[in-house]
Amino acid sequence: MKSNLLIIVLSILLPHLSYAQLPSLRIIDGTLRTVESGMLVVPPKDKYKKIIDSLDQNLKKSPNDTTSLFYRSLLYYSYNQKMAEPAQTTKGTLENLLIAKNMIERAISEKMINVNTKILRAQIYAELCYRFSGDESWMFTPAVIQSRRKLFETSKAKANDSYDELIKSGISETYVLEKKKVKDEYPIKP
Structure with a gap:
């Protein structure tokens, strides 16, 4: 009787106590997604706080640990x-995506080459392009506009190159990946 009660209590509490696990990943329509309880949602802000702290500590000790770089980059991207942040000019999102970009590029330079890594890199660059789509000329000085335009163009080229690389690698979702390519232009005309 007591053992049955213990099993019931553990089965109820265990899902709520498993916060220290890395997120489940799934490629859906050419996009790498975190899966929460079988649903495609943005992870709750505090759910992975412990794992983020652990990844950050691990990266301080071993800055070239590809697994830590990948998952930390994924979490930066996810949030x-x-x-997660639909407004293009939300404070901090561009900076965090640049951190994610640097981490995924470092993981790739350390020879972490798999489909998930390549898809995440393409997604990060495409997301960087999205962050510039809300730019308006009154928001920035001409020098800042020029640097933002350059970063947009670089990100667009990298995103499209990454999608081309995935298409050439023979992933079955060629049509979907082709549609994900960035076709927008920087919104402030020179």
């Missing part, structure tokens, strides 16, 4: 993507 700063348009599903």
Whole structure:
């Protein structure tokens, strides 16, 4: 009787205590997604706080640990993507995405080459382009506009190159990946 009660209590509490696990990943329509309880949602802000702290500590000790770089980059992306922060000019999202970009590029330079890594890199660059789509000329000085335009163009080229690389690698979702390519132009005309 007591053992049955213990099993019931553990089965109820265990899902709520498993916050220290890395998020489940799934590629859906050419996009790498975190899966929460079987649903495609943005992870709750505090859910991965312990794992983020652990990843940050691990990266301080071993800055080239590809697994830590990948998951930390994924979490930066997850909390700063348009599903999580839809306004293009939300403070901090661009900076966090740039951190994610640097981390995923470092993981790739350390020879972490798999489909998830390549898809995440393409998504981060495409998301960077989205962050510039709300730029208006009254918001920035001409020098800042010029640097933002350059970053947009670089991100667009990298995103499209990444999608081309994925298409050439023979992923079955060629049509979907082709549609994900960035076709927008920087909104402030020279």
